[in-house]
Amino acid sequence: MxxxxxxxxxxxxxxxxxxxxxxxxxxxxxLDGNSLGVLPKTAPARIAEVVAKEWGEGLIRSWNSAGWFDLPQRLGDKVARLVGAAPGEVVCTDSTSINLYKVLFAALSQVLLATPDASPQRRVVLSERSNFPTDLYIAESICRERGFTLRLIEADELPAALDQQVAVLMLTHVNYRTGAMHDMKAVTAAAHAVGALTVWDLAHSAGAVPVALNDSEADFAIGCGYKYLNGGPGAPAFVWVHTRHAGQFTQPLSGWWGHAAPFEFTPHYRPAPGVARYLCGTQPIIALAGLECGLDSVLAAEPFDAGQGxxxxxxxxxxxxxxxxxxxxxxxxxxxxxxxxxxxxxxxxxxxxxxxxxxxxxxxxxxxxxxxxxxxxxxxxxxxxxxxxxxxxxxxxxxxxxxxxxxxxxxxxxxxxxxxxxxxxxxxxxxx
The missing domain is CATH 3.90.1150.10 (Aspartate Aminotransferase, domain 1)
Incomplete structure (x- = not known):
């Protein structure tokens, strides 16, 4: 060459x-967009507009007039186009680590409901030893809190490690160290065959490789906004939950933004329907504005897909x-x-x-x-x-x-x- x-x-x-x-x-x-994406040219002006016009002049009225209130769902629908999800199934919010805590807690709650504490079955969260460390740290913490065991394996040991003790298989779709990519559909099917749920981290996938969450029958997924999605340093992450799970469990960080009617200000929590309950506190509007510019920069490639998805x-x-x-x-x-x-x-x-x-x-x-x-x-x-x-x-x-x-x-x-x-x-x- x-x-x-x-x-x-x-x-x-x-x-x-x-x-x-x-x-x-x-x-x-x-050559480091897998850690921090490049600044889209539209972002500085858009962020300045949010600060000077929407915040500076619109003040609190901008929650309605500028559409701030719906930003997590509106951006989530844009992410959905990149990860094989449907409109209304994704929200952009919080960080990857926080979202992982939410979905892993929900997944383990589902397992505990199905297998009472007296049962020795399904008390293992399975993951790769080379998974991204924050994922392992979050899993280690929640396993300790909820009476589960985190078992770490090498990638080639995965088929043999999937057994009746596994409650949740937690994997990063594309390994951050090696760039190796799992066959999401096949791995998810193998996990489901032994009765386990799947949690996928798409931090190195969304905006980089095709992802088909619904077609793969995955259970839960989270991902990063500042790598291939070009949302800026510390940009909000995203969370997806399959519709068969989305309305079943209350995630542990039950903040007011995930309430079914946040502005009713009732003293007791009532979760919002679907994935909206995975929202927590007041949303970071300036950061979400930057993320939207990043998402639009990726979606600009859609016209070149020639009907192939x-x-x-x-x-x-x-x-x-x-x-x-x-x-x-x-x-x-x-x-x-x-x-x-x-x-x-x-x-x-x-x-x-x-x-x-x-x-x-x-x-x-x-x-x-x-x-x-x-x-x-x-x-x-x-x-x-x-x-x-x-x-x-x-x-x-x-x-x-x-x-x-x-x-x-x-x-x-x-x-x-x-x-x-x-x-x-x-x-x-x-x-x-």
Whole structure:
């Protein structure tokens, strides 16, 4: 593969014009949209309008006149188009961790109702050891509170680990470290076959890969607003609950915004119908306004899907970008790296993760050297069972194939010139 090949792919790319919707700093190749998406050009003016006009002039009237009150549901309907859900099934609110607590509590409540405390059955929450840590921390806490056990396994142990003791299978659809993607439909069916419920974290899926929650018969899902959805740092997350569960259980954070009639101000809680009960307190309107700009930036790709369903065009380009990166790294970096991300398209998210073939140190410093050159990826530390990772996210909305070529060229130079050995690149920063 040559630079001319990459330029030809850019010239043929139907999504290339979408790059103009984003504020990309000059001289930066941004391969970290899987941690924080790029700023949509519409966001600064929209946020300023909310602050100066809707808040500044409309004041409290804007809850009605500017549509603030309905924002969680209205944005939820936009997320629904990206994750295979129906209108009215998703709300945007709170953080991923808080939403996980809500749905995991609801799922375990359903299990406890079906199997009384005297029964030894179904007291296990099953997850991957390499799942995103906050998910494991939340699960560990709630298991301790409610008398369940958190069991952690490797991904290849999943089929054998699904048994009659499992109450809930909690997985991230695309693994944050490796970029490996589960077959949601098949895994959900396997969990249901042993009587377990599923909780899916879509933080590295929504806006990056096709998701089909309803078609997969999943039970609960949560996701992040500031990665591939480009909602800004700390943007509100989202929560989805299958309609067969949505009206059955009261989530534990029963705040006034999830009340059936918040402005009746009654002293006792009455949950709202459906997923609206997963709202809690007063909503962060300014942050939701930023998230809506991010969602609209992703939905701008819908006209290019040619009737194949939401995310089809983005997914096709994502796979082409990651294929190109893998090919160029293997072609030009002389066996220095092992590919951690699955090569098979059906098992790959929208990122590529590399580990040093010699197993030695240097991955962190290599990432820092690349960042100094304007190629922004990130690093994830390993342990006794997992290697250190150089992690690169590929967001097809604003990345091109020449960007991929140039990123690998910078990586080659970092290696050839041994820039990663410089002391300043070996100083650990707070955020890696």
């Amino acid at each position: 040559t630079l001319d090949d990459c330029r030809r792919l850019d010239a043929e790319d139907p999504l290339a014009a979408l790059r103009d919707r984003f504020m990309l700093p000059e001289g930066v190749i941004y 939401p995310m089809a065009a983005l997914r096709a380009k994502s796979l082409a970008l990651t294929d190109t990166f893998i090919t160029l790294v293997e072609q030009r970096c002389a066996g220095r790296f092992a590919l951690v991300t699955p090569r098979e398209h059906a098992r790959r998210g929208s990122q590529v993760c590399l580990a040093l073939n010699d197993g030695g140190p240097g991955a962190y410093a290599m990432v820092q050297a690349l960042i100094a050159r304007g190629v922004i990826g990130d690093f994830r530390a390993g342990d006794a069972q997992m290697p250190d990772i150089l992690r690169f996210g590929f967001t097809p909305l604003y990345l091109g194939f020449e960007d991929v070529w140039n990123a690998v060229e910078h990586l080659v130079q970092v290696l050839d010139r041994e820039e990663w050995k410089r002391p300043e690149f070996n100083q650990k920063l707070a955020v890696t």
